[in-house]
Amino acid sequence: MRKGGINWVDGEDFFGREVELKALEDRMHEGIHTLLTAQRRMGKTSLVRELQRRLVEKGQLEVVFVDLEAAIDPADAIAEISVRTKPVDTAWKAIVNSMRSISDRIEELSVADLKVKLRARIDAGNWRQRGDAIFTALAEGDRSVVLAIDELPILVNRLLRDEEGCITPGGKQEVDAFLSWLRKAGQSHRGRVTLILSGSVGLQPLLEQAGLIAHANILSPYDLKPWSRETAVSCLEELAGSYGIGLAPEVCRDMCRRLRCCIPHHVQMFFDRMHQHLQRTGRENASLEDVERVYVQDMQGVSGQVDLQHYENRLEPVLGRAGYAIALEILTATAAAGGITAETIDRYRDWFSTQELPRGDGTLSVNDVLHVLLHDGYLEPEDGSYRFVSGLIEEWWDRRYGQGFIPAFDR
Ligand SMILES: Nc1ncnc2c1ncn2[C@@H]1O[C@H](COP(=O)(O)OP(=O)(O)O)[C@@H](O)[C@H]1O
Numbered sequence: 001m002r003k004g005g006i007n008w009v010d011g012e013d014f015f016g017r018e019v020e021l022k023a024l025e026d027r028m029h030e031g032i033h034t035l036l037t038a039q040r041r042m043g044k045t046s047l048v049r050e051l052q053r054r055l056v057e058k059g060q061l062e063v064v065f066v067d068l069e070a071a072i073d074p075a076d077a078i079a080e081i082s083v084r085t086k087p088v089d090t091a092w093k094a095i096v097n098s099m100r101s102i103s104d105r106i107e108e109l110s111v112a113d114l115k116v117k118l119r120a121r122i123d124a125g126n127w128r129q130r131g132d133a134i135f136t137a138l139a140e141g142d143r144s145v146v147l148a149i150d151e152l153p154i155l156v157n158r159l160l161r162d163e164e165g166c167i168t169p170g171g172k173q174e175v176d177a178f179l180s181w182l183r184k185a186g187q188s189h190r191g192r193v194t195l196i197l198s199g200s201v202g203l204q205p206l207l208e209q210a211g212l213i214a215h216a217n218i219l220s221p222y223d224l225k226p227w228s229r230e231t232a233v234s235c236l237e238e239l240a241g242s243y244g245i246g247l248a249p250e251v252c253r254d255m256c257r258r259l260r261c262c263i264p265h266h267v268q269m270f271f272d273r274m275h276q277h278l279q280r281t282g283r284e285n286a287s288l289e290d291v292e293r294v295y296v297q298d299m300q301g302v303s304g305q306v307d308l309q310h311y312e313n314r315l316e317p318v319l320g321r322a323g324y325a326i327a328l329e330i331l332t333a334t335a336a337a338g339g340i341t342a343e344t345i346d347r348y349r350d351w352f353s354t355q356e357l358p359r360g361d362g363t364l365s366v367n368d369v370l371h372v373l374l375h376d377g378y379l380e381p382e383d384g385s386y387r388f389v390s391g392l393i394e395e396w397w398d399r400r401y402g403q404g405f406i407p408a409f410d411r
């Protein structure tokens with residue numbers, strides 16, 4: 001097993017998740033459209049890629065994987081879906097045939113060139129028909145198709161908001177149109193084309209904010225959890241074996257205890273930093289002191305920051321500027337005190353209701369923000385209060401913002 005970097009992993013580098021793979025495989029055979037949710041770096045993309053790899057290996061279903069992270073509008077999304085249908089013969093032939101009129105050497109074009117040509121022919125007026133044609137073509141093959149669409153919420157978010165992060169009526173309309181189309185396509189080809197949607201921004205909170213939650217109702221949610229400590233320990237042991245270093249069971253357990261929540265990417269990152277640390281010091285076996293050192297200096301230090309920074313950065317697009325200001329305050333209060341009580345949240349509610357926040361869409365209250373923070377795996381309830389799910393993120397947040405922190409209502 002090789003170490004995971006920041007990209008998804010599959011095949012021999014993919015660890016565990018057998019229960020999840022089985023559950024999703026069953027869903028795909030049953031034609032259940034699925035919304036895979038989990039916070040960033042939990043391994044959603046890896047899980048979908050590995051699922052598809054196994055389905056192809058078994059030869060029962062066809063698979064298409066589309067990433068909409070860079071799509072800017074529905075027409076763009078349809079162009080991206082079109083070019084990614086290449087593994088499915090029927091769909092690909094249909095697309096190539098539809099392009100003959102513009103080039104007779106269409107087979108020789110690269111995917112990128114083809115996308116440019118396709119994109120030029122898809123616009124606000126015809127993307128629905130084009131999209132329907134793709135679904136129809138996908139549905140016509142001998143085998144059912146698993147159509148994975150990754151990072152759909154990023155596109156939805158981009159459509160919804162203006163530059164200042166406010167939800168606009170035009171944005172709502174566009175999202176409404178796109179998701180209505182997707183929902184209808186999914187319904188009419190049920191059993192032939194099965195959707196698996198995923199993304200690191202929760203789709204449901206976004207749709208709730210926009211009042212469009214009905215669009216999620218053909219999707220059956222599947223919540224991807226962190227690894228159990230047991231799985232994380234096994235993964236560390238397997239990696240240690242592959243790289244010829246010694247991580248005793250108590251060392252692995254201590255690493256996982258510190259993370260508290262074993263997000264696969266954090267487990268991989270911890271292993272990588274430990275491996276580098278041992279290499280630097282010319283040793284093979286890690287001690288508990290090494291765990292302490294690597295955790296504090298490398299995981300929380302400069303190299304860890306780039307990865308952890310994502311947890312903060314993704315909040316602004318999700319919450320808009322006003323919501324983001326509230327989230328920063330709540331998270332910092334939680335990190336600084338190791339938890340936040342319902343009374344403190346009430347005080348924030350009163351305080352923020354008297355504040356002039358950056359222009360917002362009027363819907364984001366302390367409650368909404370808390371809802372997103374819980375849904376997206378930042379905070380969890382614990383004995384009537386809330387705390388960070390991840391020990392790593394809690395400590396990182398505290399170091400970054402918690403020093404000398406005074407709650408806004410006391411400043
Ligand atoms: N099943 C897994 N086995 C090993 N490493 C994993 C696994 N899932 C995730 N990872 C680690 O986490 C990183 C992020 O995974 P990714 O699938 O991109 O997460 P997400 O799509 O949820 O953001 C990978 O680069 C890898 O290091």
Ligand SMILES: [Mg+2]
Pocket residue numbers: 044045046150200
């Ligand atoms: Mg991903």
